[in-house]
Amino acid sequence: MKILSIVGARPNFMKIKPIYEEFKKRKIDQVLVHTGQHYDENMSRIFFEDLGLPIPDLFLGVGSGTHGIQTGAMMSKIEEVLSEEKPDLTVVVGDVNSTLAGAISSIKMQIPVAHVESGYRSFDMKMPEEINRILVDRISQFLFAPTEDSVKNLISEGIDKKRIFLVGNVMVETLLSHLEKSKKSNILSQLSLESKAYGLMTIHRAENTSESEKIIKIFELLKKSDHNIIVPIHPRTKKTLEEKGYFEKIGPNIKIIEPLGYLDFLQLMLNSSFIMTDSGGIQEEALMLDIPCITLRNNTERIVTLKNGANILVGTDTLKIAQAIKGLPNRRKKYPKPPLWDDKVSVRIADAIVENQDLFTL
Ligand code: UD1
Numbered sequence: 001m002k003i004l005s006i007v008g009a010r011p012n013f014m015k016i017k018p019i020y021e022e023f024k025k026r027k028i029d030q031v032l033v034h035t036g037q038h039y040d041e042n043m044s045r046i047f048f049e050d051l052g053l054p055i056p057d058l059f060l061g062v063g064s065g066t067h068g069i070q071t072g073a074m075m076s077k078i079e080e081v082l083s084e085e086k087p088d089l090t091v092v093v094g095d096v097n098s099t100l101a102g103a104i105s106s107i108k109m110q111i112p113v114a115h116v117e118s119g120y121r122s123f124d125m126k127m128p129e130e131i132n133r134i135l136v137d138r139i140s141q142f143l144f145a146p147t148e149d150s151v152k153n154l155i156s157e158g159i160d161k162k163r164i165f166l167v168g169n170v171m172v173e174t175l176l177s178h179l180e181k182s183k184k185s186n187i188l189s190q191l192s193l194e195s196k197a198y199g200l201m202t203i204h205r206a207e208n209t210s211e212s213e214k215i216i217k218i219f220e221l222l223k224k225s226d227h228n229i230i231v232p233i234h235p236r237t238k239k240t241l242e243e244k245g246y247f248e249k250i251g252p253n254i255k256i257i258e259p260l261g262y263l264d265f266l267q268l269m270l271n272s273s274f275i276m277t278d279s280g281g282i283q284e285e286a287l288m289l290d291i292p293c294i295t296l297r298n299n300t301e302r303i304v305t306l307k308n309g310a311n312i313l314v315g316t317d318t319l320k321i322a323q324a325i326k327g328l329p330n331r332r333k334k335y336p337k338p339p340l341w342d343d344k345v346s347v348r349i350a351d352a353i354v355e356n357q358d359l360f361t362l
Contacts, residue, residue, distance in 0.1 A: 001089070004031040004087035019091065031057045037074070079109065113139060118145050146167070169345060171284060280300075287305045
């Protein structure tokens with residue numbers, strides 16, 4: 001069997017790692033394709049290094065652009081790759097534009113698609129990721145769901161039950177297998193930080209960064225707080241703040257740093273006293289590490305993280321953010337973990353593929 005996996009953006013890399021390793025163990029012939037959606041050293045290459053992923057077999061160098069330009073460019077290149085490589089199955093992960101481009105190009109060439117992290121729904125069609133998730137799930141032959149609620153979403157959309165596999169969260173498998181290694185990171189001393197004496201914030205989502213007033217208001221609120229906050233900054237967020245001339249006005253208790261690699265970021269999460277984020281995956285990582293999370297969105301597709309108050313949705317409402325920060329001390333505890341969020345997710349995925357050859361038919 002020959003499997004071609006497609007990645008392109010930062011959150012894809014940690015999801016493909018255990019799957020790639022499991023296929024390798026089983027001596028499955030595989031091709032790893034990088035679309036080039038993310039191309040900066042610290043948005044891409046450093047993850048391959050930290051995760052011990054091989055250099056991709058093919059790098060398509062697509063880069064940035066509007067959704068149409070970017071997705072279209074990926075599709076035309078992926079089509080060429082697929083006709084050259086002729087895999088039996090294409091694996092896509094997550095919900096980024098590379099995921100969508102890979103799935104569409106593949107199914108159009110009648111090559112079956114396996115979608116890992118299937119069934120998450122925010123029910124917010126303003127999110128480009130929600131559109132990607134729905135479309136990719138609709139055209140996939142293997143749907144690997146991380147949670148029971150994501151299975152329910154797929155069933156309610158009329159997807160054939162025999163194609164849905166509840167396998168757990170593959171990103172958790174990567175997290176668990178890199179915790180030890182991340183202890184070698186010296187990021188805390190590099191940034192002169194003490195464990196549990198700072199909050200960690202990431203904010204990059206289009207709906208938050210497109211309106212600079214929203215992020216500036218959040219920074220103003222944090223400036224007035226008595227917390228030290230570390231902010232590894234996404235290139236687009238940085239650009240927005242610079243354009244508004246706000247970059248120099250960021251408070252002394254807020255430290256802006258460049259985006260970090262996987263191991264450094266893991267160490268920074270692990271030692272933080274709380275996390276504020278609009279990322280999807282970080283909400284899950286915070287739950288696994290028992291770090292209280294404040295999510296700068298009005299909805300989440302990761303609804304399991306909301307259980308028991310491990311994660312709280314505040315949008316960009318500064319009043320709600322202030323209240324959530326106030327309530328942090330009561331939220332520092334051990335939270336129950338969702339079923340199958342463990343170190344065997346990739347094994348379940350590979351088993352399902354190997355044992356269900358009948359699902360290769362479209
Ligand atoms: C993408 C994903 C998002 C994910 C995020 C993680 C989609 C629709 N969105 O969003 O779900 O959470 O990745 O980061 O696929 N840029 C650089 N260097 C890079 C990459 C991007 O400077 O290596 C800048 C460019 O100005 C680019 C902008 O960031 O226009 C946005 O990049 P893009 O890949 O379009 O989407 P993200 O916002 O990163």
